[in-house]
Structure formats: structure tokens, C-alpha cells
Amino acid sequence: EKDSLVTSIEKGIKIFTQNWLVSLEIAILLFLINFLAGLLIVFIVSLVILPMILTMLIFNFLTPLYLLIAIGFLILILTAAILMTFQTAVWTILFEELKKEDVKAKLERVFKHRK
DSSP: OOOOHHHHHHHHHHHHHHTHHHHHHHHHHHHHHHHHHHHHHHHHHHHHHHHHHHHHHHTTOHHHHHHHHHHHHHHHHHHHHHHHHHHHHHHHHHHHHHHHSOOOOHHHHHHHHHO
16 A cells, blocks of 8 residues: 555554454464474485485585585575465555455454353
8 A cells, every 4th residue: 555654554453443353363273384394304314315415425425415414405495485375465455455354363262152
């Protein structure tokens, strides 16, 4: 939108205060996704690359060792980039939904039906 910086910040604060529970739910969900993805990457690297690195160290093959370390590092960077893109997309979609309509948090919907 074509608002000034101060107006944009005020609108952002208003949207957040009206929908703080939705934002908290999304933040927790994204944290869990990132945490589980990190555990998965550590597990895969431990299973696949770590034994190769140890074998190369034992037999003194240093050139392929550097290549494996570089591949592991690239996998880490690629995973981080994918997760960051996913997070940015989720927050952008949430913002667009919050601008269009009144979004109810999952907790609000669950406890509303319990009454």
C-alpha cells in the first residue's frame, strides 16, 4: 500500500493486536517445522555423510573429504533457504488473509464449539 512508514507500522500493530493468537499459533507451528527439519537434516547427515568422512580420515583420503564437507555444507544452506522461503510465504499469506477477513485462531474455534 502507499502509506507512510508511521501509518504502515500503526496498521501492522493494529492487525497484530487484533490477531495475536493466530500469529502465536503460526509462530509455534513454524518453530516446530524448523526444529523437526533441523533434526531430520542432522539425522540424514549423521547416517550418510559422517561414516564416509570417518572412512576417508582413516584411509587418509583428504581430497574427497573436503568435497563431502562441502556437500554437507551446501545441503545445510539449501535446507535453510527452503525453510526461510517457506516461512516468508506463510507469513505473507497470513498477512493477506488477515487484511481480507476476520481470521479466527484454531484455539478460538475449538473452544467456541465446546461451549
